[in-house]
Amino acid sequence: MQPIRSLRALALLIPATLIACSPGDGGPGEVAGDPEFGGTAIVGVMADFQAFNPVVNTAILTDEVMKHMLFTPLVQYDDGLEIQPHLAESWDLDDAGVTFRLRQDVRWHDGPPVTAEDVKFTFDLAKSEESASLLGSAYLTMVQTATVLDPYTIRFDFVAPHAQPLDAFWWPPLPRHLLQGVGPAELAQAEFNANPVGSGPFRFVSWERGQRLTLEANTEYPEALGGRPYLDRVVFRVIPEATTMLTELLSGAADLIGWTLLPDQAQQLMGQSGIDVRHFPSREFTYIGLNNERAQFRDAETRRALAMSIDRQQIINALLHDFASPGSGMIPEWSPMDPGLDPVPHDPAAARQLLAQAGWQAGPDGTLMRQGQPLTFTMLVNAANRTHQDIATVIQQQLQQVGVSIEIRTVEFQTMLREHRARNYDAVISNWTLDTFKVDPTPLFSCEQARAPQSANRAGYCNPRADQLMQQGLRSTDGGQGERLWGEFSQILQQDQPIIFLHWSDDLGAVGPRLQNVETDIRSKLVNAREWWIPADRRR
Structure with missing residues (x-):
């Protein structure tokens, strides 16, 4: 039986930015x-x-x-x-x-x-x-x-x-x-x-x-x-x-600030006298939640085409000041089970082809239509999160280029959370933080949680094969077997795109x-x- 790689070894994967900001290194106010x-x-x-x-x-x-x-x-x-x-x-x-x-x-x-x-x-x-x-x-x-x-x-x-x-x-x-x-x-x-x-x-x-x-x-x-x-x-x-x-x-x-310190703020604080800016890998990814029970999001082709229409790297460079990395799934790079998948590519031409295969055709005003229904939806955004609002605006513009129309609705966070949990939404920009350092996607993607009201599977996603792989992955005590299982699971998730993975954020703070x-x-x-x-x- 192959041993699972020690989590202690993961510390070596954490960039020097974390080590450079450790208290023993004498920050500006120490x-x-x-x-x-x-x-x-x-x-x-x-x-x-x-x-x-x-x-x-x-x-x-x-x-x-x-x-x-x-x-x-x-x-x-x-x-x-x-x-x-x-x-x-x-x-x-x-x-x-x-x-x-x-x-x-x-x-x-x-x-x-x-x-x-x-x-x-x-x-x-x-x-x-x-x-x-x-x-x-x-x-x-x-x-x-x-x-x-x-x-x-x-x-x-x-x-x-x-x-x-x-x-x-x-x-x-x-x-x-x-x-x-x-x-x-x-x-x-x-x-x-x-x-x-x-x-x-x-x-x-x-x-x-x-x-x-x-x-x-x-x-x-x-x-x-x-x-x-x-x-x-x-x-x-x-x-x-x-x-x-x-x-x-x-x-x-x-x-101390950092819940939430915005990327442009961290950039402004760099070099300020007496201020120690921290940035290091986080357990949080940002995603677009899609209600898979809505007619426009029921098929994987449409969801995957939307993902291919989004330029993640542009968002990371322009809005996040490079304090993030593109997301390919919910297993982070620092995990011993990281499958090493590339993110869904930004390819608007291929996205248009995939949308056409899914039955979407341009209407009179350029908005895609299928069976008389336009490819339009409302996206909820936290009113207190300016970065998410900026990201929503960029995504709105990017999706418009392939014939998708989005209405952005900014709401108070607890209101957004209630509507998200109740699946009373079309789409939402949100974050998910891994509760532990263990690979366990079941709260977000298991069929059991899809059937449970108010669960974390707010997309309502259920794929029996993905379910089987999650259960096998969780039960595997063989490191090599676990990597293979989670690799196949990650490939299915990338094809299905029940949610659109945008990026893994750096955690930011300032002392x-x-x-x-x-x-x-x-x-x-x-x-x-x-x-x-x-x-x-x-x-x-």
Whole structure:
């Protein structure tokens, strides 16, 4: 059996831009000396938070705050992307399942210890169809049951042997004693989601929706997990206007920005005194979501022709300042399972031929028609994301050249998300962030998720052969076989184009001169928030 390539080796694939920005290299605002306790850091974010509940949350920033600040996940990744003990201090792994032994010194912020009952409670909620949990569909598809063996030992049994099994447990448990009266169907509306009690290095203080989130140091966090944070508080300020976000960093009113730092802003910040700009590979790709249930998108030929009409490289060069790479599918270049496919080529002439084969002919005004229906659709775009709006405008112009008419509709993000999840849309420009470093496309593309309401398969895509390959790929523990399976799957996906892959984004961020020892890498910009500090003479 061929071994699967170590994720530690993936660290070698990360460009030098990440290494050059590491805290030990002396960024523009870095000072010498030992870390000091105290101070408040201000973090600027463009969009508000969602639900501080790992079972029902779907927003990446909220997820990062939960995993690295508010809660204590079962496992964490180190800087080589290897799984390390965290709440689970050790485990026994076999083909049938895994037994975790939990630390006994992690406590909920209201006092009780975190136990195996909390872990099982969270697992059961995530696996319930009524909760419509992304945690259940993205992490736990290959985990069948959980059994509490004693207060600090829990056994998970697998559906079948499979690759990278420990990646399924990068999530924190919820407090059973506070939520046991809330059913799975009501969990998304639980008061807890806006006033959480966590178990991590920071405690929740307050959340003023649309304004700010305030966290404070947990002075009782176990020393074995790093102890109390250096900072007294971290305040996340919601700054929806991009120019204001930039001004806040340059004026010193914000210490860290990057959710979302736009490519043109990063370009402007390069060389600014005291500002350390970070860019590194991300787990996020940008795509055009297509509702495959709409008449104009039901056939793969039309969808593939649309993809061939888009000049990705022009978008990357002109709008993203080269802080991205063209997307060929949902397996990134840094993955050991990368199939090495070239992106769909920009070829408008071939796109026109493919559209003609699919039955589309030019109407009186030049717009393509099929059976009396025009090839027109409405594209939803996040009103707070200027880059996506610019991309939509360029795509609108490019598709017009082949006879396709698009109406761009900018909407508030949560409204866009609701319509996308309900499949009440034609097309949408969106991002997808891989929840783990494991290859698992089933949330987006499995037939089971296509049949599930409010699922992540918002295209409604179902291809039985692709389904079979996904299941075989997930269960393969042979590295060579896995590469072949995921390669064939990726080729089918590229032919079918259920969504149009645009690009894999670089993750962008910028750190001001006050904040020290900020690590930013493919895991998160918050990965070592517990170790951030501010020199006494730079505090407000």
